[in-house]
Amino acid sequence: MKVIPGTTSKPISSSKICEFFNEKHSEEGIFYTGYPVIGTTNGPFPIDSLLLSEKYGVVIINLIEGKDISGYEDKQDESYNKMEAKLKNYKELTKRKKLIVPINVITFAPVGRITGEFDPDYPLFDHKSISEIFERLEEMVQEDFQQEDFQKVTSVIQSISTVRKSPESRKVVKENSKGSKLKKIEDSIANLDGTQSRAVIETVEGVQRIRGLAGSGKTVILALKAAYLHAQHPDWEIAVTFNTRALKNQLKKFIEIFYIEQTNQYPNWNNLHILQAWGAPGGGESDGIYYQFCKFQEVDTYRDFRNASNQYGYNNAFSGACQEALENMSNSKNKYDVMLVDEAQDFSKYFFRICYHLLKTPKRLVYAYDELQSLSGNSLSSPEELFGKDEAGQPLVRFDSASLESQDIVLESCYRNPRPVLVTAHALGFGIYRETDERTGTGLVQMFDNKDLWEDVGYQNELGSITKGNPVKLKRNSKSSPRFLESHSSIDDIIQFVNMDSDKEQIEWVVSEIEKNINEDELLARDIIVINPDPKTTKFKVSLIRSMLFNKGINSHIAGVANPDEFYENNDSVTFTGIYRAKGNEAAMVYVINGQDCYQSFGSLQTVRNRLFTAITRSKAWVRVIGVGEDMVKLTEEFEKVKEKNFTLDFCYPTEEQLANIKTINRDMSDVEKQEINRANESVEDLIASITAGKMSPSDIAKLEDLMMLVKNSKSGEK
Template sequence: MITTIRGTTRKPVASQRLADFFATRQDLTGTLYLGYPVVGTPEGAYPIDAIWINDAKGIILFNLIEGRDLGDYVEWQDDSANKLEAKLRNHRSLMKGRNLLISVTPVTFAPLALAHELAIEGPILANESNLAVCIDSIPDDEQAYEEAVAVIQSISTIRKGIKKRVITTENSRGARLKQLEDSIANLDNLQGRAVIETVNGIQRIRGLAGSGKTIILALKAAYLHAQHPEWKIAVTFHTRALKGQFRRLINTFFIEQTNEEPDWKQLQILNSWGAPGSAERNGIYYSYCQQAGTQYFDLTGAREQFAQGSEFQGVCERALAESTTPLDPLYDAILVDEAQDFSPAFLKICYELLNKNKRLVYAYDELQNLGSSSLPPPEEIFGNAADGTPLVSFSKPIPGQPQQDIVLEKCYRNSAPVLATAHALGFGIYRNIPEKMTTGLIQMFDQSELWLDVGYKVINGKLEDGQNVKLGRTPESSPKFLEEHSEIEDLIQFHAFGSVEEQNEWVAHSIKYNLDSEDLNPNDIIVINPDPISTKNAVGPIRKQLFNAGVQTHLAGVDTSPDVFFDDTGASVAFTGIYRAKGNEAGMVYIINAQHCYTSWGSLARVRNQLFTAITRSKAWVRVLGVGPNMEKLVEEFAQVKAQKFELNFRYPTTEERKNLNIVNRDKDEKIIREGEKRINHLIKDMQAGRVFLEDLPSDQVEMLRALLAKKAD
């Protein structure tokens, strides 16, 4: 059976008839791309109407003709085949000597062509009546199918590291990481579909950490820009440190597709908030205020008007409420990453800034939500039309049509043991059952079927309320090569230390050893402190030890621009709080002070999501480190994950139990109260000194504290 992936095309009728033909050929396999790829030439981007890639026939290159005028289709066949072959020849994996390892056969498909014009030999001209004969006449031969798919999807360059690796020792960490990056050569069909297919309307992409959401959005933006250079496209996100990554990904992909730089005036990478000034300071919310003529609030003004932690939600809701006239559309398409961290009001603003086609793509992962709320369904986000019907409602997938709601089940970053550990701790699967509670679970998906959607299978039991169930990752959703490069004991480790000094010394020594003896580059390493408030002080002693050892480091967003995460030179190890770590990844991840993620007097779900997000930044190895009794309990919880062979074994909560999963009872222990007092004092001092910024604060905890203080005052 053939997988059909539909890109944007200016030949919709011929494209549909070609897709319909292949739908009838159940005996054929491979992938049919419509409106894809775009080939870079000295004259610029050269879009190809359609290709079919098959492991026996190679690449069949289609020129689609909508009407009766056939034009000089022979010249087109020569021109397009030469251009595509030139692209393929740039990739060593597709060459043996001077010969391509995959054949390219051009075919002109003209549904309205007359019978006497058709030809199955020489320059092939076909319609539905003779296309089957034409395809069957192409000789079968062994083809470099997988390699060709990787090149056509232009993913191999994107997925590799930024800096070329120098390997001095066989099977070192650096050597294994290079092999791992090289193995991730192409997207699976579902991810490829998410990149290329675009609907006229809303498209939602959901997936686990490491499933490729950020890369998909970057490639999608570049592809749409190549196909429609006249479109005005915006890419936006919550974490400012993603801006540099998006620019690099889009630039790399666009050059590989077109041999040109993107037109950054047409394709804009924008912060979500924005401010007046240069184009670099522009943002979605600021643009909306300009278009709608509503009052714009900067951060200082927003703090005076809205609750702490809800400033951005407040300004977006105010802008929507004050806008009374229809807007002139600013964009043909908007792509939103990290949508779980935005309020519905921000997505509604994006919707209002679009033209009538409303091409809005938003991607998210609920478990990477570092607040306490989650996105409602699209019917609720975008509201109703005048007749009361929802403006946006996702229909069930229709075979052969672009999907509106895509769930990515395959994880291309985290191995199964790492991802299962992150889920087990994030959900509290093996947490000790607290007093007066029937389950140790902290949170749960709203629908049990979502466990299957994100790549788990039921090993035994039932995925039903009140029933015991055991879930495990599948080889399809967590490819085995992601874990086979190292022993499981090396993939993920938890360590409890007797003091912060012991922890810091261990981390500094380990990083020095990674760099000196294991062929890792500085930008292969991230050190994450889950608590954003204390990060600057917490990482200082480790950075000092590394400085004395000759290792350069930086605190992301403080020593660098807020829009930059990794040092541009690749010569510096990144230290960060959890909020800036989101959307980034590295081969080796060190998580320090993880004891703060065991429990919380503010929000247990939030701190567990911080731990989940930190663990899932790792492409290969992760070290979870902490101090004291709470870290020892976290180590015990991880030991249960290992004992269960990294499977999730639990009783599925009932409806009544699920109502209480996010309720955290404040522990009356005096020690916890004293620790809370110290942290509040520390926060106040840091805010007064300007060492803590609004975007680094956990908004739900601040709002909860504000509400509690107000209640106490009453």
């Protein structure tokens, strides 16, 4: 029996009934509390608890929190009628105008005053008779209820929302066009899987985390969870926050669709707030969590991005501002009943502590994050580290073994990238098949310190356990990468690397392909994004492509220019973007232009490889990486090796020594570091040239022996 405790206004009876079903290990089925919420003409109608069972069908269990059981029969009738009306909306659940699945209703009143006999048509149980529930259900069993019927009703109940269904504007005529294939893909992933459904519904009185790779559904889940909590507790103050500005409208759309589906009403945006993490004075769209904290806690200094960057540096601006605000807070006012944090991997511990201060007891906070912040493998800190300690030195938040399954939900499946796309992105991002660098003894650009992370992100080693210094062959299975995401097209169509002789050829090829996508492949312009990996050159690099598309009657836009909160504009506009705006978004067809910029870069090799990884993983169906020159040829050779290995990662896992060398040699450097190294290299080259030309002797250089000794000691240390 799988028990999924949702949020409810009847905590005592819900807890008691959950305890009962948790003990029923011999019974099979799914038991929910606080779910589903049925939309009616009078607004939301929450079901107290629900059992889905192949043996017993659909069993609604009404809960009574106090002793008064009067009118429970009418409430059973109302619950039955509401559920019947909901299920009859689904054609697959009816036959000859009748439901194919039995609905039964019982009532559990743990401390209710039950005197005398109750009407057998209206079963009623208290804490003494609860053990008789299954005996009563045995009497209700319908022999003609089939397993396939159970699967159908389970699918309907678990189909929490249609937010990911293919848009109505997608009109396809050709059976095998890309548009037709995309519609089938989108309809296949429209329903959440069991783990995703559980992540939406399961509610804990405290902190809960949801983790998984990009494409595992975290943003959708967080939005639906916010809407679910709002439906169950419309008076709660709920905040949803995030890092990427373009996510705001996407989150609002998901929340609104789900809430209307479940309640037949619009959300109350006065109680449900979608706020960027930073924020600024002015209210409305400018508001944000950090700004609110400074205002509510009477912090003297609020810093905007420019001010914080000047004070703490570009990369540490927000973290520094949050830390300063915490150190200078005058009050500790609580504002929210629940906070939900998306893109949590982008925030420091100080932002988490700001959120914690803004929460009312029992500090309900849900945060979702990518299993990896980047390919460097720096996973998010533990809850104990994120939220800090109390005055006694004890962690404010701790995940204990008894409630770990509810507090820590792992999304194992990736529903965005086809397996060949994701494996290619990892292979190129890590440099799995890159030419060997003599300085490190491997082609690897970066690697996880924690080798177990490979299993967490959905890979299995076909050669056994992963041990450093030994060969591994990592493969994704059909659960972590569902095969329907790649079965629609040949691998050679799903992912292509294209070498061009000139920028002109690259531009003309991309324009021609986009024109074909729209006019022949039945893709919408919205289905296409063009990514330039270097954010500094995007406007210049895409201008000619956009101009040529315009001349062919195809509209386009650069994401975030007209509206910083918008990534897509409409169905009739192709999106062009730099890598930072692309983060968190997806499209069916992705063109990565100027791929040569991602092959190598002095002092920023990890950065350019991470950009390539991010760009490729925006695709949910097809991807084209295009570039010019020798570096693009070498990048394509790496891809060809991925194909030869049948999209597995086949390499020797680096030793501790190699890992250290990889981190040092391939590290991202500041401009100052690059300048110093270039000057040093130039000096050494001049020295070698002078000695070779006989202009000076090694004995003329007083510090030469010191330099040689330093190099020798460094090399022996490496060994």
